[in-house]
Amino acid sequence: MNKIKKTILKNGIRIVTKKIPYVRSVSLGMWVNTGARDETLTENGLSHFIEHMIFKGTLRRSAYQIAKEFDAIGGQNNAFTSMENTCYYAKVMDTHLDTMTDILLDTFLNSVFDAAEVERERTVILQEIGMVEDTPDEHIHILSGNTFWGDHPLGRSVLGAREKLLAFNSDHLKGFFHRFYQPDRMVVSAAGNIEHNRLVELMGPALSSIKPGEGFPERFPPNGRSLVEAHYRQLEQTHICAGTPGLSITDPKRFAFSLMNTILGGNMSSRLFQEIRERHGLAYSVYSFTSPHVDTGMFGVYAGVDPKRAVEATALVLKELKKVKEKQVDQAELDDAKEFTKGSLFLASESIDNQMVRLAQNEMHYNEYIPLESVVKNIDAVTPEEIQDLANELFKADQLALTLLGPITDKAPYEDLLVL
Numbered sequence: 001m002n003k004i005k006k007t008i009l010k011n012g013i014r015i016v017t018k019k020i021p022y023v024r025s026v027s028l029g030m031w032v033n034t035g036a037r038d039e040t041l042t043e044n045g046l047s048h049f050i051e052h053m054i055f056k057g058t059l060r061r062s063a064y065q066i067a068k069e070f071d072a073i074g075g076q077n078n079a080f081t082s083m084e085n086t087c088y089y090a091k092v093m094d095t096h097l098d099t100m101t102d103i104l105l106d107t108f109l110n111s112v113f114d115a116a117e118v119e120r121e122r123t124v125i126l127q128e129i130g131m132v133e134d135t136p137d138e139h140i141h142i143l144s145g146n147t148f149w150g151d152h153p154l155g156r157s158v159l160g161a162r163e164k165l166l167a168f169n170s171d172h173l174k175g176f177f178h179r180f181y182q183p184d185r186m187v188v189s190a191a192g193n194i195e196h197n198r199l200v201e202l203m204g205p206a207l208s209s210i211k212p213g214e215g216f217p218e219r220f221p222p223n224g225r226s227l228v229e230a231h232y233r234q235l236e237q238t239h240i241c242a243g244t245p246g247l248s249i250t251d252p253k254r255f256a257f258s259l260m261n262t263i264l265g266g267n268m269s270s271r272l273f274q275e276i277r278e279r280h281g282l283a284y285s286v287y288s289f290t291s292p293h294v295d296t297g298m299f300g301v302y303a304g305v306d307p308k309r310a311v312e313a314t315a316l317v318l319k320e321l322k323k324v325k326e327k328q329v330d331q332a333e334l335d336d337a338k339e340f341t342k343g344s345l346f347l348a349s350e351s352i353d354n355q356m357v358r359l360a361q362n363e364m365h366y367n368e369y370i371p372l373e374s375v376v377k378n379i380d381a382v383t384p385e386e387i388q389d390l391a392n393e394l395f396k397a398d399q400l401a402l403t404l405l406g407p408i409t410d411k412a413p414y415e416d417l418l419v420l
Helices: 046-053 062-072 094-110 115-131 134-149 170-180 194-205 254-266 273-278 308-328 333-349 351-365 372-380 384-394
Strands: 005-006 014-019 025-032 075-082 086-093 186-192 227-231 238-245 285-290 297-305 401-406
Touching: 005 194, 014 351, 025 094, 046 075, 046 086, 046 115, 046 170, 062 094, 062 384, 086 094, 086 351, 094 194, 115 134, 115 170, 134 227, 134 238, 134 297, 134 351, 134 401, 186 194, 186 238, 186 351, 254 273, 254 297, 254 333, 254 372, 254 384, 254 401, 273 285, 273 297, 273 308, 297 308, 297 372, 308 384, 308 401, 333 372, 333 384
Parallel strands: 014 186, 227 401
Antiparallel strands: 005 014, 025 086, 025 186, 075 086, 238 297, 238 401, 285 297
16 A cells, blocks of 8 residues: 555645554644745845744744643644745644644644734844854855855845844735745645544645735746855864855756765765865864755865864865866775665654655655655666766866855965865
């Protein structure tokens, strides 16, 4: 029997479930395919602000009642905003499904965006921004996005900017919510010990009341920039983030891209970890990462090092990127990366929260569920030639952006390194 089931409501909202009968819990997410990249410059931070406000009171419940009712059933609830998605999710024992869906539907459909609550939450978000800025190994990633993507919305912070947040009021939040939370952009995904038809019965009538909008603004992919940006700050370390073009979420070459990331800096046996940390002792934390979007993406490398050796560390990072271009990876190294990647996928699949997320992402990006077996087949098919070709496509001097955070007084030595 197919464990994956899907229902499309008349207004376009999709409900997708995966039954896992051997667990006693249910993880459910209400996803909206909208995020920070859909904001204008003056709206920057509205998506994230709305995410905070959803749990701050409805026509039926106060913020305290929402929290208390979730606690009373031993439930966990939270939300997050990304560049392209906003998700409201909860996890409860299967016996509390009715209560969980009632609370989530109430918050999603009936939030009042009370002016007093908006003022209180504004202060909370400003503290969240301050917390990130006080954490340089997090803040560098926001700065790096701006260096690479420039004035495009992908180059802004999901949290927003202080001056913009100070101008938002309840009407701004309501207007953005009703304009962007459109049915054809919504997916409900659930995994665990759940009956699909029961979930549709519980959520379908209420969700069907959401009326279609007037269309969604088109997204335009930006071009990455090549430059060095240094942000002076008196810190114990210099934080380095190198960015190059990446791939979109649905790009057919994404499997080779993932394996290349693993080989370069995805684990403790990766080239960057071994070279920067183990052989030269330059960094405690060094890794590579991918930031895929629906139509574009970025590949990046991060390292936090002694300011006196920051130029040396940057040169070593770029040297490793160049090596992947010039020489094919060894088959044994590639095989190890494949096993690591497959192991990570299967271990993650044992979490019903990850299963719920994967259901939603598959539905939004591919409009179907892609079995892990199919993913594994594509991973196993990647060749050393494909990785070398991809490295030569993405790692180019005129497509490299370098972001520095720390006691940097002269960026010229780093500009001299922009060769790949």
